Amino acid sequence: MTLQQLQYFLASVEHGSFSAAAEALHLAQPSVSEQVRRLEDELGVTLFQRVGRGLVATEAGRTLRPHAERVLAEVEGARDAVVDVREVRGGTAAFGVFGTSRYYLGADLVRAFHRDHPDVRIQLVGQNSSEVVDAVRAGELEAGVVVLPIDDAGLDVRPAMRDELLFCSADPAHLRSAMTIERLARGPLVLYDVTFGAQDPTRRQLTELAQRAGVTLEPLIDVEDPETALDLAVEGLGDTIAARGTLLAQRRRLSGRLGWVPFAEPIYDDFAFVWRRGAHLSPATRAFVQAVEERLASVRRRLDRVPRRHRPGA
Missing domain, CATH: 1.10.10.10 (Winged helix-like DNA-binding domain superfamily/Winged helix DNA-binding domain)
Structure with a gap:
């Protein structure tokens, strides 16, 4: 039959x-x-x-x-x-994001995607790249955007964009020249992503640089998010680091008392898309990846609005 x-x-x-x-x-x-x-x-x-x-x-x-x-x-x-x-008229976009992704993607990305695909269910999950990688590898998420380096076993990794990390301080004396990892280790330091600590890719990168220089990074204050770290730096409780994308997103609320300089040997956050090796993404998730890629490209074009050097009070 x-x-x-x-x-x-x-x-x-x-x-x-x-x-x-x-x-x-x-x-x-x-x-x-x-x-x-x-x-x-x-x-x-x-x-x-x-x-x-x-x-x-x-x-x-x-x-x-x-x-x-x-x-x-x-x-x-x-x-x-x-x-x-x-035809992306339904389904679920299950996507992982790192903790500071809101400074790059924002609620307006979700708003725009929902407008274009109103019947697609959106799931944005994650607080840190290491968490996203584990969820993608386990099949709990289809794909995600992360900060490198990561453990890429069983994953396909596609670079998305690069953003420079800057040293931020309210003390002009700390901003007279480009920062080095040795000087960073000697100063009062405020770092974010305390929950994930050494698993956080940015902290991992700083730790590896410090190890190669023969110094140890011991933050005076550990906090969860970059906004708090910047606020504490404004108050003079310690110095911190921030990506230009974070400073771009926070420029309207940052006090004029905060300044920044680059590192003598530039340090970057490298963003990348990840999914299980050889996996076929659902149309909904594939469309969301494309939307994220376009948004990151837009942010990358606007990063020059944040100068690499900025004096407090300027």
């Missing part, structure tokens, strides 16, 4: 003859009658009897009819569901 045979059977019931059914289906009459005959042979029953020049369903035919209608309706529903996902 095939879907085609059921379709031809229902058309014959509806139109009352093989010729009328064939015309409605844009087929030759023998094609319809032959498939109905094969269906009868398989079931071992007669589905139609001739009445005059037309066809009338037998009791077996009347019994089959609701089952055939239900089967074809289910198939059509399955087809529509798949098309909805293929």
Whole structure:
């Protein structure tokens, strides 16, 4: 029994003859009658009897009819569901983000994506890149955007953009020249992402630089988010670091008492997309990845609005 045979059977019931059914289906009459005959042979029953020049369903035919209608309706529903996902008319965009991603993506990205794809369910999960990587590898998320370096075992990694890290302080004496990792280790330091600590890619990068220089980074104050670290730096409780994208997002609220300089050997946050190696992303998640990629490109073009050097009070 095939879907085609059921379709031809229902058309014959509806139109009352093989010729009328064939015309409605844009087929030759023998094609319809032959498939109905094969269906009868398989079931071992007669589905139609001739009445005059037309066809009338037998009791077996009347019994089959609701089952055939239900089967074809289910198939059509399955087809529509798949098309909805293929054309991003439905489905779920399950995407991981790192903790400071709000400075680069923002609520307006979600707002714009929802406007373009109102039937797609959006899940943004994650507080740190290491957490996102674990969730993607475990199949809990389809994809994510992270800060490198990460453990990329079992993952495909596609670079997205680079953002420079700057040294921030309210003390002009600390900003007379580009910062070095040795001087950073000697000063009062405020660092963010305390929950993930050494697992955080930015802290991991700073720690590796310090180890190669033979020094140790021991923050005076550990906090959770960059905004708090910047606020404490403004108050003079310690110096901190911030990416230019963070400073760009916070420029309207930053006190004029805060300044910054680059590192003598520039340090960067490298952002990348990750997904399981060889995985095929759902259309919804693929569309969201594209939206994130476009947004990051827009941010990258605006980073020059944040000068690499800025004096407090300027």
